[in-house]
Amino acid sequence: MPLFGRDTELKDLSALVDGPGDRSGILIEGEPGIGKSTLVEQTTAAATGAGLRVLRTAGVEAESNLAFAGLQRLLYPLRREFDALPSRQFDALTTALGMSDSTDEPSIHLVGLAALTLLADSATDRAVLVVAEDVHWLDLASAEVLAFVARRIDSEPVALLATVRDATTSPLRDAGLTVMRLGPLPEDDANALLDTIAPGIPAQLRRRVLTESHGNPLALTELPTATADLTDNAPALPLTERLEQAFSARGSALPGPTRSALLVAALNDGDSTIEILTATGILLGDAVSSEVLAPAVAARLIGIGSGTVTFRHPLVRSALVAAATAEDRRRAHQALAETLEPLPDRQVWHRAAGTSGADEDVATALEDAAERSRHRGGAIAALERAAALSSTPVRRADRLLRAAELAVDSGHRETVERLVDAARMLPLTAEQEATAKWVLSGFEDGMRDSPAHIGELAALAAAVATDGFPDAGLRILWAAASRCFWSEPGPDIRRAVLAVADTFGIPDGDPRKLAIDSIVAPFERGEEVLGHLRVLATSTGRDTETDHFLSSAAYQVGAFDLASHFAGAAAPGFRAAGQLGLLTRALAIQAWSLARVGDLAAATPIAAEAAAFALETGQPFMYATVITVQAEIAALRGDYAQATALTTEAERAGLTAGARPVLATVQLTRALIAFGEGRFDDAFADLARIHNPRDPAYSPALRVCFLTE
Known part of the structure; x- marks a missing residue:
């Protein structure tokens, strides 16, 4: 059938096929049925005719909780090329795709690097077109990997073509793809x-x-x-509902067994014909053959491939599900759960969907699946569903807050806020309320809060520890200490935080205590902290969190060589674990410290990576912090125009929340610019602001940094 009204779009897509290395790709956006898939088919046909290798995947709503399901479909055709990958990338990718016996959680960063390497290597023989349809339904792990790849294929003969529905979210929306908006036909x-x-x-x-x-x-x-x-x-009716109504009416005219088989297929998180027929047989109480699907094929609702069932359009699937009764859906899920018994991580989702009301056994099984999950996104979804099935409000809140903690580590701000809001609708214990406050401030270290809240947070930490929850109390205390870095609460509150820290009974050389002491009292306890850091510098690489605390402590007291050393040791661990939110912070400390010791060549790429990750993980103030590092590097190199532009950008973000370290570094950079241009009075005035407690740019941490240089 000819394609009507899309000449401009076809021209742009032809350009993508003709020059896959010229831009990273195109994201086609539009309502259901607007023609996204038709354009994709035309483009893939043209790409195949032009000699490109086409790799395809698609999001399926039923598979959205299966980590790396979409990536497995995309990269499986390249499986014979996996052996050429570097060993760590090979291990990460094969673990992610379920092709190894490893139970370790693969890092999104390493899986992304493996996918990028694989695609780039494959493209050395012939250019590659990656096609990802309905990315709003891709599992989060696959979507994040594809977004990671999309940001980094500009110079490779690889292009990405993706489709997404209006008013939906996906990491690929922020991956730098050219958006092609499809409107109605003229x-x-x-x-x-x-x-x-x-x-x-x-x-x-x-x-x-x-x-x-x-x-x-x-x-x-x-x-x-x-x-x-x-x-x-x-x-x-709205158009989507009208179309679903048309498809469901076509389905309702089919024989009863065929309708049952279609519902099973629509609810299944896979497309295996054997799975669908087996579950249908369980549902009907009698074995069925593939002939049961023939009427649906004749009605142009599905297609039968090599051992697979595919729906003609996603609206067909959603129409069949919407038309079924809740009881019919529940029974179909139960039949699928029985069929998938050998595959517990898939089975548990159907058990959950087939459950009405609270069920602690299923909730516990979901928690176990979260522990086994190879991606934090899958673990978060499992814990959230476990919370919905919890038998008590306390257990429900625990699971929601645990999911929120994982979302902080992964850099998903909106998810954190949604989960914490859901938890706060429940009656929370003191420990849970404290955890909620700590988790919610994870992205901004409480910069938008009043400095007076720092004392309240320290008091809460002490109370939680007294109630028998010292670990939770210490996490809250660390949140209070972090606020002392970003804002200036005054000497009384600083002393109050320090006093609480001293009551926890933590040894003086404990990395957590060193980090708290260095932030809250960098002058008063700086020498003592330095003594411990020099001893601990010989034992890095054993524990990522320990190295991260030590890097923070070293930076706060002006030991930039040690700060760079500890941060450099922490970064690989965060990278391997896919903890991109924490990786951003480690890279920022490393870049900042390297710049202070004058190693600009090493600091520059680290700062660039930190800035990219800060944007990807939704940490605007960490981004502003890294921008100031880049500004300082530019000033030290004599590129005063670039340094001025970056300080202006950083200052806007810093003033929004009163982020003193950002504003102080802006002033330090302006002083460097003024010195370089021979404006010595201006340079002195800029530096004086850092030392004036009444100035928004006053920062004890930066005063330490200045005095140690």
Whole structure:
């Protein structure tokens, strides 16, 4: 069938095929049925004809909780090329795709690097077109890997073509892809398409179809056959609902066993014909053959491939699910759960969907699946579903907050806020409320809070520890200490935080205590902290969290060589664990410290990576912090125009929340610029602001840094 009204889009897509290395790719956006898939088919056909290698995947709503499911479909054709990958990338990728016996959680960063290496190596023989449809339904792990790849293929003969529905979210929306917005077909093209589909359609029905379709090609194709649904008295439903209604009406006319098989297929998180037939047999109480699906094929609802069942359009799947009763869906999920018994990580989701009301056994099974999950996104989803099935509010809140903690480590701000809000709708214990406050401040270290809240947070930490929860109390105390870095609460509150820290009974050489002491009292306890750091510098690399605390402590007291050493030891651990939020902070400390010791060549790429990760993980103030590092590097190199532009950008973010270290580094950089340009009075004035407690740019940490240089 010819394609109507998309000449401009086809031209842009042809350019992508002709020059896959010229840009990273295109994201086609539009409502259901608007023609995204048709454009993809035309483009893949052209790419294949031009000699490109086409690799495809698609998001499926039923698979959205299966980590790396979409990536497995995409990269499985390249499996014979995995052996050429570097060993760590090979291990990460094969673990992610379930092709190894490893139970370790693979790092998104390493999996992304492996996918990038694999695609780039494959493209040395012939260019590669990666196609990812319905990315709003891709599992989060796969979507994050594809976004990681999309940001880094500019110079490779690899292009990415993706599709996404309107008003949906996906990491690929922020991956630098060119957005192609598909609108309705113009009137002439809509008429031409309708003439091709239904040339003899009566005039009155023709007008109704054109009006109802609003230029949507799928509607123009499907609605003429649903004449009973288009009477003058029919309610004015939204177009998506009208299309689903047309598909569900077609399904309702099928034999009962076929309807059951279609519902099982629609709810299954895989497309295996054997799985669908087995579960259908369980549901009906009698074995069925593939013939049960034949009427659905004839009705143009599904297609049968090599051992697989595919739906003609995602709306067919959603229409069948929506048309079924809640009891029918529950029984179908139970049949799938029985079929998938050898695959517990898939089975548990169907057990959960087949459960009505609270069920601690299933909730516990979901928690176990979260522990086994090879991606934090999958673990977060499992814990959230476990919370919904929890038998008590306390257990529900625990699971929601645990999921929120994982979301902080992974850098998913919106998810954190949503989970904490859900937990706070429940009656929380003191420990849970404290955890909620700590988790919620994880992205900004409480910079938007009043400095007076720092004392309240320290008091809460002491109370939680006294109630028998010292670890939770210490985490809250660390949050209070971190606020003393970003803002200036005054000497009284600093002493109060320090006093609480001293009551925890933590040994003086404990990395957590050193980090707290160095932030809260860098002058008073700096020498003592330094003594411990020099001893601990010989034992890095054993524990990532320990190295991270020590890097922070070293930076706060001006030991930039040690700070760089500890941060450099922490970064690989965060990278390997996929903890990109914490990796951003480790890289920022490392870049900042290297700049202070004058190793600009090493600091520059680390700062660039930290800035990229800060944006990817939604940490605007960490991004502003890294921008100031880049500004300082530019000033030290004599690029005063670049340094000025970066300080202006950073200052805007710093002033928004009163982030004193950002503003202080801005002043330090301006002083460097003024010194370089011979404006010594201006340089002195800029530096004086860092030392004035009444100035927004005053920062004890930066005073230490300045005095040690």
